[in-house]
Amino acid sequence: MIHVEKLSKQFQDGGAYAVRDVSFHVDKGQIACLIGSSGCGKTTTLRMINRLLEPSSGSISINGVEYQSSDPIAWRRGMGYVVQSVGLMPHMTIRQNIEILSRAMGRERSERRKRSRKLMDMVGLPPDGFSDRYPDELSGGQQQRVGIARALMEDPPVLLMDEPFGALDPIIRSSMHEELIQLNRQLQKTILMVTHDMSEAFKLGNLIAIMDQGSIVQQGTPRQLIDQPVNEFVANFCRGAALDLP
Numbered sequence: 001m002i003h004v005e006k007l008s009k010q011f012q013d014g015g016a017y018a019v020r021d022v023s024f025h026v027d028k029g030q031i032a033c034l035i036g037s038s039g040c041g042k043t044t045t046l047r048m049i050n051r052l053l054e055p056s057s058g059s060i061s062i063n064g065v066e067y068q069s070s071d072p073i074a075w076r077r078g079m080g081y082v083v084q085s086v087g088l089m090p091h092m093t094i095r096q097n098i099e100i101l102s103r104a105m106g107r108e109r110s111e112r113r114k115r116s117r118k119l120m121d122m123v124g125l126p127p128d129g130f131s132d133r134y135p136d137e138l139s140g141g142q143q144q145r146v147g148i149a150r151a152l153m154e155d156p157p158v159l160l161m162d163e164p165f166g167a168l169d170p171i172i173r174s175s176m177h178e179e180l181i182q183l184n185r186q187l188q189k190t191i192l193m194v195t196h197d198m199s200e201a202f203k204l205g206n207l208i209a210i211m212d213q214g215s216i217v218q219q220g221t222p223r224q225l226i227d228q229p230v231n232e233f234v235a236n237f238c239r240g241a242a243l244d245l246p
């Protein structure tokens, strides 16, 4: 579904690589996690997939369509993007925030209403109580749910998530994890998530790619990484988080 091949990014010609020769494949319905320490190239990889950044080299395809051969706007509409800061419009109600893209696309009001209400229910924000509230009247976890509903509004097959739960306290974070797993069982989206939390990656990811200095050091299922780490760096990453695995 998401196929990335030898993707690289240098922000300056001849400069250091922010991302170097990154390749991975995420199947439909899977959740893949990119994990690594700060500055290792996770966000840059996600931004290239969303075409917010032009790769220096390499290829990306979604469902067999190469990004070079597709229109950037159409490409971006095929994926929802959820970021840690959520980025809700403070002067718009929750419903308006969720509907923002479909309104810009000229979808009919009744169709929009129906879909945004369904999504609010799905992410655990009953529409009768939340539709007309403003973002600053919601908790961090509730705002994050709005961000997820907004990303799903146009029903994109792919969800890109950049540290979506990073700002949440551990208890809310854990319940958001459960909800994301449930949601994905229902919707069968293909999710690529950036995190720096290995427990989160182990809990959510069918595929985990550990990055260091722009490159993937190892990728595999949680079990593969724990049982066959390629080096001490991977073993260290897995050590603490592995205790939570069944």
Ligand SMILES: Nc1ncnc2c1ncn2[C@@H]1O[C@H](COP(=O)(O)OP(=O)(O)OP(=O)(O)O)[C@@H](O)[C@H]1O
Pocket: 011, 018, 036, 037, 038, 039, 040, 041, 042, 043, 044, 045, 196
């Ligand atoms: N616009 C830019 N211009 C120049 N260098 C950049 C730019 N954006 C990112 N970089 C550099 O690219 C490297 C990778 O950054 P990136 O944001 O992808 O890391 P990250 O793994 O997402 O980090 P974090 O976990 O801290 O968000 C870093 O060295 C960063 O300084």
